[in-house]
Amino acid sequence: MSFNHAGKLVARALKQEGVExxxxxxxxxxxxxxxxxxDEGIRVVDVRHEATAAFAADGWAxxxxxxxxxxxxxxxxxxxxVTGIANAYRAQSPLVLIGGQGPHSxxxxxxxxxxxxxxxxxxxxxxxxxxxxxxxxxxxxxTAFRQALSGVPGPxxxxxxxxxxxxxxxxxxxxxxxxxxGGRSAQPGDPHRVAAAAELLxxxxxxxxxxxxxxxxSPQWPSARAFAEAVGAPVYLSGMARGLLPxxxxxxxxxxxxxxxxxxxxxxxxxxxxxxxxxPTWSDQCRLVQVDLDPAEPGRNREATVAIPGDSGAVxxxxxxxxxxxxxxxxxxDWLSLLRAVxxxxxxxxxxxxxxxxxxxxPLRICAEVDAALPEDATIIGDGGDFVAxxxxxxxxxxxxxxxLDPGPLGTLGVGMGFAMAARLARPxxxxxxxxxxxxxxxxxxxVEAAVRxxxxxxxxxxxxxxxxxxxxxxxxxxxxxxSPATALSFTRYDLxxxxxxxxxxxxxxxxxxxxxxxxxxxxxxxxxxxxxxxASDFRAxxxxx
Numbered sequence: 401m402s403f404n405h406a407g408k409l410v411a412r413a414l415k416q417e418g419v420e421x422x423x424x425x426x427x428x429x430x431x432x433x434x435x436x437x438x439d440e441g442i443r444v445v446d447v448r449h450e451a452t453a454a455f456a457a458d459g460w461a462x463x464x465x466x467x468x469x470x471x472x473x474x475x476x477x478x479x480x481x482v483t484g485i486a487n488a489y490r491a492q493s494p495l496v497l498i499g500g501q502g503p504h505s506x507x508x509x510x511x512x513x514x515x516x517x518x519x520x521x522x523x524x525x526x527x528x529x530x531x532x533x534x535x536x537x538x539x540x541x542x543t544a545f546r547q548a549l550s551g552v553p554g555p556x557x558x559x560x561x562x563x564x565x566x567x568x569x570x571x572x573x574x575x576x577x578x579x580x581x582g583g584r585s586a587q588p589g590d591p592h593r594v595a596a597a598a599e600l601l602x603x604x605x606x607x608x609x610x611x612x613x614x615x616x617x618s619p620q621w622p623s624a625r626a627f628a629e630a631v632g633a634p635v636y637l638s639g640m641a642r643g644l645l646p647x648x649x650x651x652x653x654x655x656x657x658x659x660x661x662x663x664x665x666x667x668x669x670x671x672x673x674x675x676x677x678x679x680p681t682w683s684d685q686c687r688l689v690q691v692d693l694d695p696a697e698p699g700r701n702r703e704a705t706v707a708i709p710g711d712s713g714a715v716x717x718x719x720x721x722x723x724x725x726x727x728x729x730x731x732x733x734d735w736l737s738l739l740r741a742v743x744x745x746x747x748x749x750x751x752x753x754x755x756x757x758x759x760x761x762x763p764l765r766i767c768a769e770v771d772a773a774l775p776e777d778a779t780i781i782g783d784g785g786d787f788v789a790x791x792x793x794x795x796x797x798x799x800x801x802x803x804x805l806d807p808g809p810l811g812t813l814g815v816g817m818g819f820a821m822a823a824r825l826a827r828p829x830x831x832x833x834x835x836x837x838x839x840x841x842x843x844x845x846x847x848v849e850a851a852v853r854x855x856x857x858x859x860x861x862x863x864x865x866x867x868x869x870x871x872x873x874x875x876x877x878x879x880x881x882x883x884s885p886a887t888a889l890s891f892t893r894y895d896l897x898x899x900x901x902x903x904x905x906x907x908x909x910x911x912x913x914x915x916x917x918x919x920x921x922x923x924x925x926x927x928x929x930x931x932x933x934x935x936a937s938d939f940r941a942x943x944x945x946x
Contacts, residue, residue: 406534406569407432408439410498410560413541415440416577419469421460421825423453423818425480427473429500429513432565434471445821445854448846450477454484455818457495458555462616462640463779463802463826465583467494467548474500474562475513479520483812488555489524491639491808492613492693494548495555496541497521504532504561521557530559534569542578549584552693553617586619588718589691589710597664597689597706597715598722601631604662605731608653611712612668613639613808614693616801618713624666627716632727634739638668643803647796651746652739657682664689666712670701671809677702691715750939754794759910760935763787763863766914767794770833770861773918777830779823782806783816783844784837785870786940787863791835793939802827813840816860817847824856831922832858839868841894845901851927852902858928859921860898865934866891873941891933898929908932 410433414422421443424430437444447453450472457468472481478499488495499521502514518528527547531540540558548556588594601607609631615621624644628635634649634656657663657674663686668674670690675681677688678701687705690698691712698707708715719725726732753764767790774780776798782788788806797803802823807815816834823832841862851858872887895905904924906917914932921928 404568404570405432405435405565406537406560406567407434407565408436409534409537409569409571409574410541410565411436411440411442412571413538413577414469415442417541417545417580418466421445422469422471423447423456423822424471425450425453425473425477427477427500429474429477429502429562430471430498430565433498443825445825445856447818447821447850449844450480451484451814452818452844452847454481454488454495454497455815456822457497458484458488458491458493458815459805459819459822460826461488461494462805463823465616465801467496467545468822469496469498471498472500473513474502474517475515477513478517482520482524483814484818485521485555485557486524487807487810487812487815490810492553493555493808494553496544496548497525497555497557499557499559501530501559501561503563505563517559518557524555525557526554527556528559529557530561531564532561534564534567535574538574538577542580546581549581584617584619586714587693587711588714589708591718593706593708594715594718595722597708598719598725600662600687600689600706601664601719602724602726604726605729606660606735607631607633607662607664607732608656608660609633609635609664609666610668610674611635611637611641611644611666613641614667615644615712616640617693618711620711620713620717621801623713623717623720626720630720630727631725632729632732632736634736638673639806639808640801643797643800647798649739649743650793652742654681655742656739657686659683660686662687662689664691666691666716667693669697673809753937753939757911758935760865760933761908761911761914763790763865763934763937764794764939765911766861766863766932766934767791769911769914770918771795773915773922774833775831778803779827779830779832780804781816781819781823781832781834783813783819784835784840784863785813785868786873786943787837787865787869787934788835789870789943790937790939799830802830814843816840817844817851820858820860821847821851821856824858834858834860836860836862838862838864838866838889838892838894845894845897848898848901848903848927848929857926859918860927860929862894862929862931863934864891864894864931865936870940870943893931895929895931898927902927904928906930
């Protein structure tokens with residue numbers, strides 16, 4: 401029999417914020433919230449590790465544009481979720497983590513699972529708060545959502561001790577539910593700085609445009625498509641920007657950065673992925689226009705000629721009002737022709753591998769088969785190292801804003817199952833395809849049981865080359881085969897494990913088997929795992945792993 405307790409106030413506040421689903425692993429400290437969710441019609445999805453709950457909340461945010469919610473129990477429940485929270489923090493993804501805690505009335509006495517969780521979460525969350533009075537639940541839940549989505553998005557932490565959650569509480573005592581903000585507002589750039597950026601662009605002969613994940617959080621993200629048409633420059637997409645434009649520019653970025661006289665960065669940092677803005681990746685003569693939600697980001701690692709705090713879509717919309725941006729300049733057309741030739745040359749290098757008949761399968765052939773099998777509206781998820789980097793270079797992402805999900809700059813393995821469950825819930829009409837490396841499969845394959853049991857179907861393709869290849873390749877080159885411990889695996893039958901967990905499962909050893917296996921997997925209506933024996937490839941030789 402249920403009674404009126406503070407857990408119901410939490411659920412009511414979540415419902416007010418538009419929450420449809422929360423992700424959790426059960427715990428006694430937080431079970432009152434589940435009881436409230438039943439009353440409010442919020443679906444409770446349980447997973448087999450708390451990190452997956454955080455990953456799923458992160459995935460939900462990226463897919464829907466609204467903060468995801470994870471609820472975990474005290475002590476190790478919260479610490480197990482830390483990796484997922486850290487990943488969201490580095491990826492600037494908004495989520496609300498609600499954590500349990502020992503009784504507030506016994507604080508410091510050593511109750512079960514009591515520890516300083518606020519101190520643990522502080523470095524990797526935008527905001528942290530403990531609720532000590534049920535009357536403040538509505539206010540603090542609303543604040544959590546505002547904090548998560550405002551400015552630079554990110555995770556927040558709300559802690560509720562068990563005696564507060566189970567305290568008798570009538571809704572009338574908590575006051576009125578706050579009215580939600582209802583999403584993000586556009587954050588345009590300073591007009592004078594935007595005008596200066598436009599003048600640089602008009603004068604440039606060899607400009608490049610790089611668009612990163614922050615475009616996802618701009619209410620004006622569609623302006624990126626018009627901007628790409630008007631600018632007459634190659635536009636390279638990364639992270640959550642993938643799928644924003646039709647497949648086009650991808651293989652010429654290195655050549656473009658080495659020769660560009662102007663680079664426009666929209667919501668992407670000059671971190672390891674762009675060699676910190678330095679030589680030899682970047683030309684010394686290249687001037688930089690940098691747009692970022694964080695005013696402190698432009699100028700980090702490389703001086704910005706024009707720094708524009710603001711959201712990417714809004715600034716692109718402003719630039720479009722500045723008249724001719726130089727797209728028809730003869731030098732601009734020559735620049736595009738040169739880079740098109742680079743694109744074609746780079747593609748010709750991998751073309752034979754895309755149709756290779758080698759067994760075990762070439763990783764490029766695997767990715768080409770998957771790309772051909774997927775419908776236009778599919779959500780593609782990458783969770784792994786070498787195999788997923790290969791997939792990112794081959795897969796044509798044709799859906800936005802929910803076409804591609806990967807961990808982001810923290811490079812966290814294990815995100816995939818949580819992302820896939822979130823994708824199935826957020827877009828139930830669209831297929832979900834998860835690429836897993838065989839190393840990653842060892843981290844989260846048990847989540848197949850949770851997905852099967854809760855009828856959340858998706859397709860998993862495991863690239864099984866019996867090793868942590870992204871690390872092992874460099875390790876063997878540096879130290880030799882006989883001095884390379886910890887990176888070799890076996891050709892494990894992950895498909896048999898998945899079958900035991902209730903999934904449709906197949907093992908593929910030859911190229912002609914993969915296409916039919918994919919068709920059966922997508923038609924089966926349940927979680928499907930295809931374990932593909934994958935051979936070696938030189939495609940990623942020389943790629944950095946640190």
